[in-house]
Amino acid sequence: MSLYTYKSRSYELSYNPKELTLSVSAPGRVWSWTGDAYIEISGSRISLEGKYISSSERKTGVGIEFKAEYRGFSDKCDLADLALITTVSVNFESEELIFECRLENEPDNAVQRIAWPKPFAFGAAEGEGYTLLSRMQGSIIPAKYEKTLSGGSWDGTIFERDSYMPVYGQVVGSNGYVMIYDTPYDALYNIDHEPYGDTLIRPIWIPEMNTIRYNRRIICVFRNDGSGYVGLMKEYRKYLIEKGIFVSLEEKIARNKNVAYLLGAPVVHTGIAATISPKSHYYHKDEPEKNEWSTPFSQRLSELQALKEKGADKVYLHLDGWGKHGYDNLHPDVFPVNEKAGGAAGMKRLSDGCRELGYRFGIHDQYRDYYYDGDSFDLxxxxxxxxxxxxxxxxxxxxxxxxLCQKLAPDYVRRNYNEFERLGIQIDGSYLDVFSVVYLDRCFDPDHPMTRRESAEYRRLCLDILTSRGIIPSSEETTDCIVPSLALCHHAPYFTNLGNPEHEHFGIPLPLFNLVWHDSIIIPWSSQVKRGDWGMPKNDWGLLHSLLNGDTCYLSITADKAEIEQSKIVLRLHKRVAALEMLSHEFVGGDISRQRSVFADGTEVEVNFKTDEYSIR
Known part of the structure; x- marks a missing residue:
């Protein structure tokens, strides 16, 4: 038998593993597989068509499973016994549709990817549906969208800017589904979209190290209640909570009381010193005087004192470039403290001065970039x-x-923060650069091998070491495999204007990430004084994004009274809702320039990006 059916409370499943067809019939919508399923071996895609061997059905007290086996992918002797085992199962209670696959008899360095399950056919008419992408803060691609994406077909990496969260989904009318990667660390998504054409999206599985090795699993949740992207993101939030992955700000504050300071506090980002190496991309060959600069710690303290006098009640200081050669140098061997800026004594005075002002002293640090001229460098x-x-x-x-192999990073963190203690310099917060944005590393050195999953675990351990010392843990963005160990990020905006003011977003930006994680992490937005800053549509006012998202903001270290007073609009709201779930988001009347968010205490924020109007109630 190769045709299997099952009827749940909400849909009817029909699956034929021999013909590689699957359909899910829900009220008002049928989701059906389209395209091909394949394995990539030595750069060649080998379809599952004609590779079917057998299938079977198994029931338990909680679900039903349909298992299939595929063989015959290659005549080469080391691949002759390679088999792909797939299962499609339904959970009776949750009605989740679960896709799982594994390889048997897999030789090393043979299989580059598995493309299974197939994508669902979309086929929505213009104005009737969209595709959800977790690219940075989030976006939706409307049906029949007029733009293309990287030539039409594109692979996005899970746990990078391509996909902060390991999810994607599609909505047509009142029906939708969300795909949740239950094994997200060695995975991609592939999306096909041509201008005014259809949008197809599917999971791709890639090797852990030399092989695929372990079972790959993705969970599909269907909704037909018209809740759209909000309902689908809440399904993912529910998944995180049930798995014990989600950690709220309240829990983080209970573990590290200093995190509470961030609620209603702006971030002041400034630097102390820099030395640009002749081998750096940024080296000024014709203007050598620009290759080294420093600012005394005492000057930064004076600027903070002036901020206090102008009315800035709270400030979290993020200080770059405090080490021997300044910013982005020598890591992880950055000591001694920059002497031209005032050395350890000057840094201690700045740290102490921050707390005397009622501020908090945070620093930039780095345990991934491994510089050749560091004292302990060894390839x-x-x-x-x-x-x-x-x-x-x-x-x-x-x-x-x-x-740096991240297996070593935690010990470097311990060493360096012990040194701060020996110097008597209190660190209130630390930003471990790139850990929560750059791709997860692998290491193939047999003395210290590391998988992508282990890379994430070591990065989180570094942040947890900070937390254990009462230091506020921070990093660059918000890949959600790192967020449980973060209290603060540098930014988590939209996939737009990344270094190019004319760059336009692909799709419509919206806060998918905050619908899931808002009450777990502090996100500052910039800027209150100019438009279209980094990661925002080019005409948008940053203050409105801070308000809509219930997030905090950046404040210039030289801000005038007007900027400080303007920031307080954001900060009052942030103090009120920072630790609350964002319950919903909508485009008011279907107008993407008018947006509304609602938080768990009933607070509603509405903004208009055309008129710069906003309301909070």
């Missing part, structure tokens, strides 16, 4: 690539660098 400690080479970069100020 044997770097993350070895699969071919035995090492990553290389010379873009940043410090010049030549590779990537």
């Amino acid at each position: 044997k400690n770097a993350a070895m690539q699969q071919d035995g080479s090492y990553p290389y970069c010379s873009i940043w100020y410090g010049g030549e660098q590779t990537v």
Whole structure:
């Protein structure tokens, strides 16, 4: 038998593993597989068509499972016994549709990817549906959208800017589904979209190290209640809570009381010193005087004192470039403190001065970029690539660098923060650069191998070490495999205007991430004084994004009274809703320039990006 059916309370499933067809019939909508399923071996895509061997059905007290086996992918002797085992199952209670696959008899370095399950056919008419992407804060691609995406077909990596959260979904009318990667660490999504054409999206599974190795699993949840993207994101939030992954701000404050300071506090981001290496992309060959600069710690303290006098009651200071050669240099061997700026004594005075003002002292730090001229540099400690080479970069100020194997990072964190204690410099918060945005690393060195999952675990451990010392843990963005160990990020805006003011967003930006994680992490937005800042549509006023998202804001260290008073509009709301769930978001009357969010205490925020009007009630 190769045709299987099952009728749940909400839909009817029909599945034929031999013909590779599947359909889910819900009231008003049928979701059906389209396209191909394949394995990629040595760069060649081998379809599952004609590879079917057998299938079977199994029932338990909680669900029903349909298992299929596929073989015959290659005549090569080491691949002759390779088999793909797939299961499609339904949970009786939750009605989740679960797709799982694994390989048997898999040789090393043979399979590059598995493309299974197939994508659902979309087929929505203009104005009748959209696709959800978790690209940074989030976006939706309307049906028949007029733009293309990277030539029409594109792979997005889970746990990068491509996908802060391991989810995607589609909505047609009142029906929708969300795909939740239950095994997200070695995974992509592939999306196909041509201008005014259909949108197809599917999961892709990639090797953990040399092989696929473990079972891959994705959960599909259907909704037909008209709740759209909000309802689908709430399904993912429910999943995180049930799995014990979601950690609220209240829980983080209970573990580290200093996190509470962030509620209603702006972030002041400034620097102390920099030395640009001749090998850096940023080196000024014709203007050498620009390659080194420093500002005394005492000057930064004076500027903060002036902020206090102008009415800034609370400030979280984020200080770059405090180390020997300043910003983005020598990591993880950044000591001693920059002497030209005032050395350890000057840094201690700035730290103490912050708390005297009622402010908090946070620093920039780094445990991934591994600089060649660091005191303890040894290439044997770097993350070895699969071919035995090492990553290389010379873009940043410090010049030549590779990537530190993150197995070593926690011990470097302990060492450096012990040094701060020996120097008597109190660190209230620390930003461990790139940990929550850059792709998860692997290391193939047999002395310290590391998978992507382990990379995330070591990064979280570094942040947890800070928390255990009462230090507010921070990092760059909000890939959600790191968020449980974060209290603060640098930014989590939209996938637009990333270094190019003319860059336009692909799709319609909206706060999918905050619908899930708002009450878990503090996100500052910029800027209150100019439009279209980094990660925002080019004509948008940053203050409105802060308000709509119930988030905090950046404040210039030289802000005048007008900017400070304007920031207080954001900060009053942030103090009120920062630790509350964002219950809903909508485009008012279908107008994307008018948006409304609602928080768990009933607070409603409405903004108009055309007129710059807003209301809070």
